[in-house]
Amino acid sequence: MIFATFLRKAASGLLSLGLACLLAVPVRAETWIRAESDNFSIYSTAPEKTTREYIKKLEVFRNLTNLLLGSSDSGPKVRFEVYLLQNSDDLQRVRPSFSKRVAGVYFNCGEGSSAYGTVSNDGDSVAEEDEGLIVLFHEYSHYIMFQHAKSYYPAWYVEGFADYLATAYPANGKITLGEPSKMRGSTLSADRWIGFDKVLKPSFGFAGDKSNDAWEVESFYAQSWLLAHYMLSDPKRARDLNTYFAEVGKGADPVASFEAATGLKVNQLESTLQRYRQQLSFLTVPVPSYPDSRIKVTKLNSATSSYLLDRSLLTTCMQPDQGRVVLSRLEKAKGGFVDDIDYQFALTRAHLLYGNAQDAEAIVGPVVLKHPESLEANYLMGRVYQKMAQTASEQERNDLIEASQGFFIAAYENNRLSAPNLYYLARSYENRPDFPDANVLNAATGAHVLAPAVKEYAIFAAQVNLAKGNRSEAITLLTPFVGNPHDRKSAERFQKAIDAIKDGKSAKDVMQALKED
Structure with a gap:
């Protein structure tokens, strides 16, 4: 799912650009920094001072949303990932089809969730609206809405609520609401x-x-x-x-x-x-400022900076044409990154998604042997074998699926809060005669709880719940997607699936209603 924030002439929409435009987008050598707070990770090409201010304001904004929604910090800690771009033209690298009027975007897909925004006025504007901050608040509001959504929200409210919160401005231990x-x-x-x-x-x-x-x-x-x-x-x-x-x-x-x-x-x-x-x-609400001492900033080296944005795009569910261009760029650079484990992971994922599983296996296989404790290495190895199983003979398929399960379990033991790993772990048991058992139900539900805005996770969790006879829970899982203003066809499919559940139709009929044309 994509939530794009439009500023200036918001409605001109997305331009249809072909592969030639994808290839034409230049790759600039920029130095990135990573700023980490309790709840956010910001990768940024903006100055450190600006980046620190943005992450502090995001933490204060999160406190405001917790107050509004009666939430607490008792749940699992998963950092919200943001890419803060100093140059607005970089959003055309994020999606070459974007109009220049797109000021930010929030992606939710089975590969990951992240937001992209641009800096305006160096992040220090008081007299004028800071569009960069407004965009980040808007995108985070979408994320928060899905974290708490238990009912249907119409399209106007999905966007209106995000805009209502987006103009909040934190300063001096206070934050406004409804500016x-x-x-x-x-x-x-x-x-x-x-x-x-x-x-x-x-x-x-x-x-x-x-x-x-x-x-x-x-x-x-x-x-x-x-x-x-x-x-x-x-x-x-x-x-x-x-x-x-x-x-x-x-x-x-x-x-x-x-x-x-x-x-x-x-x-x-x-x-x-x-x-x-x-x-x-508008209201002014007292909310404590976030201490600068709790922010850790790391300057990334030039090598990592050169592929960081492409690496991030691999978790945004790109269309195949753009994905193959990113794969090509990463592949051309591989001679200089032999010992760079993060680059190896990025290239593995690129081949897995837009190349072939055999090439992905050749890259990540030696890495997982060298780093058997690595979450990412085990997760990607599991994904590679899972993909290979799709075209294998019956006996080989069973062996590959069993091997994938072992790697997903190893990844889970390293980090239990990886939504993609939980999702693919649960799916790896689909060939079992007792599918879905309690472990599958727990894993599918866990993936959805950690990333509730990812429709693939919600659909699979609904499928598992239907198989267990939990029809009302399946409706609850699917309902928030009916109000998606960015993909009306998808929203209509979710409504049809919910109607099918209410009409007492079989799980097969419900899942059929969710299939894309």
């Missing part, structure tokens, strides 16, 4: 609002209907932000939202259910929000 958005306010001031019946319509989202022009999508984002701000500014209205979410999640008409739950007439929302916008207020 006006200059960007969204500018759009609203143009007085080209679309009907709120359209904003509330489930099919209207990131790309919008084919009939939607660029301005309509930009208005959708701006009006979604203002509507979320209005609803969340009053405790009763916020409670009413939960009733509306529950009803529309059951398939109720979005306009009728909104009006019934909130007492607000949709055809009067524009005038109501126009008045509200004139007296927009």
Whole structure:
């Protein structure tokens, strides 16, 4: 799943660029640093001072979201990974298809989860909005929403909630909540609002209907932000939202259910929000500053810096064309990285995903022998054998699957908080006659808990729960994906699967509904 943040003219969308453009993107030699706090890892090409400020503000922002959602730090500690780019052009390396209006992106896929953003005004802006910080807060808000999602959220609320939190500004032991958005306010001031019946319509989202022009999508984002701000500014209205979410999640008409739950007439929302916008207020919440002493900063060497961004892209589920270009770049450089274990892992993953398993095995095999305690070496070795098993004869397939299980278990013993390893470990037992047993259920559920926004993990966990007769749990796992504004076709498949569960259909029929065309 991809959550892209659009700034400036947000709605111009993604450009369709071919392989030639992929190859044309230059690779600059930049020096990266890694900053680590309790809950974040930031890889950055920005100055150390700027990077430290960003990670401190992210920690303060996380405290705010915990306060809002009644969360605690008792759960598993998995650092949220961010790539902070000094040059906005680097986002075209992240996805060559991105318009230059894309200011940040958050990826969730079976290979990993990470956010990319750019620095603006050196991260020190007070008088002007710091777009780089807004982007990171927006992307982290998506992550937080999925961490806590137990019900359906419509597309407008997914984006409106993220924008509502994104303008928070931490300073001097305090953080604001609900500050006006200059960007969204500018759009609203143009007085080209679309009907709120359209904003509330489930099919209207990131790309919008084919009939939607660029301005309509930009208005959708701006009006979604203002509507979320209005609803969340009053405790009763916020409670009413939960009733509306529950009803529309059951398939109720979005306009009728909104009006019934909130007492607000949709055809009067524009005038109501126009008045509200004139007296927009925000809260200041005391939240302790994050101490600089708890941040560890490491300057990465020039060799690691040269392939770091490509390595990160291998966990973002690229399309095959881009993946093969990244593989080609890594392969061309391998002569200079014979003893670099992180590079060997990156090249292994590139061959595994976009080349062939035999080449991947030749790279990672010697590494796992030399470093039998390594999480990544064992995990990748398990993935390699799992892929080889897909095209092997029956006896060889069984041997390869059994070998993959051994490596996944070794990786698990090294680190029990790797969501991808738990997911592929659980899947490695699919050929067993007693599938799924309690261990598979625990592993599949664990992967989803650690990375709840990854749809592959949610689908597999739902499949396992259906097989165990846990139909209501399967619905809970699938429901948050019905409101995905960035992929309406996928959202519709999730809704069909949920309807099939409610109709008492078989697990096979449910999984069939989730299959892509």
